[in-house]
Amino acid sequence: MVRARQAMVSIVAALLGAAFFGGFAGAVHPLGDSLAVFRLPIAVAFALWVIWSPWPAWIRWSIAVLCLAAMGQIVAQKYVSHPDGPITIYQKNLLFQNDQVDALAADIRAMRPDIVTLQELTSRNAALVRDLRAEYPYQASCALVEWAQVAILSRWPVEGEICIEGDALVGVQVVAPRGTFWAFSLHLSWPWPFDQADHLERLLPVFHDLDGPVVIAGDFNMVPWSFALRSIERSIGATRAGPLFPTLTKKAAPLPIDHVYAPGGGQASPRPLLGSDHSGVLAKVFVFEP
Numbered sequence: 001m002v003r004a005r006q007a008m009v010s011i012v013a014a015l016l017g018a019a020f021f022g023g024f025a026g027a028v029h030p031l032g033d034s035l036a037v038f039r040l041p042i043a044v045a046f047a048l049w050v051i052w053s054p055w056p057a058w059i060r061w062s063i064a065v066l067c068l069a070a071m072g073q074i075v076a077q078k079y080v081s082h083p084d085g086p087i088t089i090y091q092k093n094l095l096f097q098n099d100q101v102d103a104l105a106a107d108i109r110a111m112r113p114d115i116v117t118l119q120e121l122t123s124r125n126a127a128l129v130r131d132l133r134a135e136y137p138y139q140a141s142c143a144l145v146e147w148a149q150v151a152i153l154s155r156w157p158v159e160g161e162i163c164i165e166g167d168a169l170v171g172v173q174v175v176a177p178r179g180t181f182w183a184f185s186l187h188l189s190w191p192w193p194f195d196q197a198d199h200l201e202r203l204l205p206v207f208h209d210l211d212g213p214v215v216i217a218g219d220f221n222m223v224p225w226s227f228a229l230r231s232i233e234r235s236i237g238a239t240r241a242g243p244l245f246p247t248l249t250k251k252a253a254p255l256p257i258d259h260v261y262a263p264g265g266g267q268a269s270p271r272p273l274l275g276s277d278h279s280g281v282l283a284k285v286f287v288f289e290p
Helices: 002-022 031-036 039-051 057-076 101-111 127-131 196-208 227-236
Strands: 087-093 115-121 138-145 148-154 158-164 169-176 179-187 214-219 248-250 253-255 258-262 266-271 280-285
Touching (some): 002 031, 002 057, 031 039, 031 227, 039 057, 087 101, 087 258, 087 266, 101 127, 101 280, 115 179, 115 214, 148 169, 148 179, 158 179, 158 196, 196 227, 214 227, 214 280, 258 266
Parallel strands (some): 179 214
Antiparallel strands (some): 115 148, 138 148, 169 179, 248 253, 266 280
């Protein structure tokens, strides 16, 4: 009976270990990024379980320290100080059936962002972009599917536009007072077993060919410590505006999946749901060198 119990403890510990270490293997297989989404609870469960396993003490405590380090790396992102940048981005996944667009428009006006990035723009919530046209006359959108679009609004003039139909990416070349930069609104696919990795593989070459600074905001459906989002950071030479906070809660699981990336990073803060299942993100970012 004791041996059977020890065997069961070892099997569960091995499974938790596979899930924990697999979460760092997103470069090898996209399943790794799916596991990375749950790195914090997996690390907690693995650390607590392995302590009671029959494995040698040096293995048990070494693994516990690794789990604590992984947890600390994530939790610390909630408390790191980030300075305000001079350019303000308002990021929002609208939710296709949002019926509070008047309240959302009022919040956007109150925050006075320079750029607004939107996802899940549909016929039911399209009144928002029409209502904001006076403040944001430069607008572009691109289809994700037949009934939903991503959109970007700018108070500053634009010189160029990029639309990747079906891949939920729209961008404009913004002529800001201090210079020109590219700003994108993105709605990335769900991770494995869905096609997020393939989606990202199609989009990264788009950013490689751009001249000038690049800002990307959107619903990435992925956590910032994943291989997928680190690939975006490397591709555009950007840093996520912080600190870390959840933007979507599903079945009591708070997930930080809406982000703003800019060359110099910046400070981000949450905005209310306002008819959506995603919090808005208000980011004050650094685009140009001081």
